[in-house]
Amino acid sequence: MTVALTYALLTILSLLTSAAPAAADLKLCNRMSYVVEAAIGVDDKSATATRGWFRIDPATCRVVLQGDLTADRILLHARALSLYGASPIPENGNDTLCVAQDNFIIAAARQCRTGQTPAPFTQITPTRTDDGNLVAYLAESAEYDDEQARLAGIQRLLGIAGYDAAPIDGVDGPKTQAALAAFLKSRNLSADIVSQPNFFSTMVDAVQAPSPTGLTWCNDTPHKVMAAVATDDGRSVISRGWYRIDPGKCLHPDITGQPKKVYSFAEAVDADNRSIKLKDKPLNWGGLTQLCTRESKFETSEQGDCPSRGFTATGFAAVDIARGGKTLRFALP
Structure with a gap:
């Protein structure tokens, strides 16, 4: 590592970790209907660093960088909490930088190491407020105040x-x-x-706690679990996923209306979202009803000939929630 690069990394890390009184802070404000977690990228000459996660509730702001910003570019990646299912926030951006699952600071964020994954970041141009600080807004198409x-x-x-x-x-x-x-x-x-x-x-x-109504998934394994749900209203069957359920957590998939039947499928995955296998068999929880899924976020009401449409036929289990709440616990065999 050259002296110049070392200095650039130290400069970026000082921006990411400074807790001193600030002359101008950068705030992120959430005007979405989701609780989000944000990661910030600081691009300064020949080095790029990232830091996350900053949790921001709807209608609140949070300082994510302190002090006068001298970096060339500020970049942003945001994700909704896993309890909302497949991320409602578009996964796009012109820069791919490294993040980690839990809170992190990554000094060299363009080359991911073990435990880090690439994520799309978008350059942001904050607005300077009357008090001299900078603010950037997270918003959705509804344009809520x-x-x-x-x-x-x-x-x-x-x-x-x-x-x-x-x-x-x-x-x-x-x-x-x-x-x-x-x-x-x-x-x-x-x-x-x-x-x-x-x-x-x-x-x-x-x-994230078991509920007396609807469907609840609880993850009793040491692995991350990705789950999908399907509903049958008598006219069509809609399958959608994926919902991330962290170890030791529970989650309620959003089931609207009063479907006649509900189906569930879940699979344990590693940090790179690859299937966990026990004795060469995928660790999953499903059944005999074949419905369409795919690796990325999906929602489909067409359940015939899954492969021809880029989907995979997956075995879902029927879940009876007619008598109240049903909790499915995913555990090691």
Whole structure:
């Protein structure tokens, strides 16, 4: 490593780790209806570093870089929490940089090492605010303001937790209030908590715990599990995935309406998303009903001749949720 490159890396790391009082901070503000995790890339001359993850709830901001920014470019990668299923945030960007699954700082982020994976980053151009700081916004096509983003985020988590607050539009009304009241009552929570800063953490925890309604997946293995769900409303069967379930966590796939049948498939994977095998057999949990899946994010209502459309025929198990909640626990054999 040359002296110049070493100096550049030290400069970038000082930007990524500085906790000193800042002359100008960079803030990320979330105007999406999802709780997101963001990673920042700092491109400075001949070196690029990344840092993550910064969790940002709907309608909140978080400082991700402190001090006057002298870097050539600032880049961003964002992902929604795994409980939302396949990422609703477009996975695109002109730069491919390294990230890790858990919190990380990577000094040389263009050559991934063990435990690191490549991710698409997009260059951002923050806006300078009246107080001299810089701000960049995460937004979705609905173009919510802060109040709408917060309410839409609550509606979305209520739906995943098994309470009907549809449509997810950031507009308050009797249906949303009834769903919220039912959620609070089921968790013995007072109405005051809704206005507290930690309310989204409370809701996220609720979504990742077994539920008395709908379908719950719980991962009792030491591996990451990727799951897919399918619903049959009597007219068509829609399969979609993937939902990431971390070890020791539970998750509720979003099942809208009142389907006549529900199906489930799950598979344990390693850090590179390759199937875990035990005695040369994939560690998965499914059944005999053949439905269409593919390796990347998917949703399809066509279940015939999967290979001709770029899909794979996968065996799903039927799940009976007609009598209330059903929890499927994925464990080692």
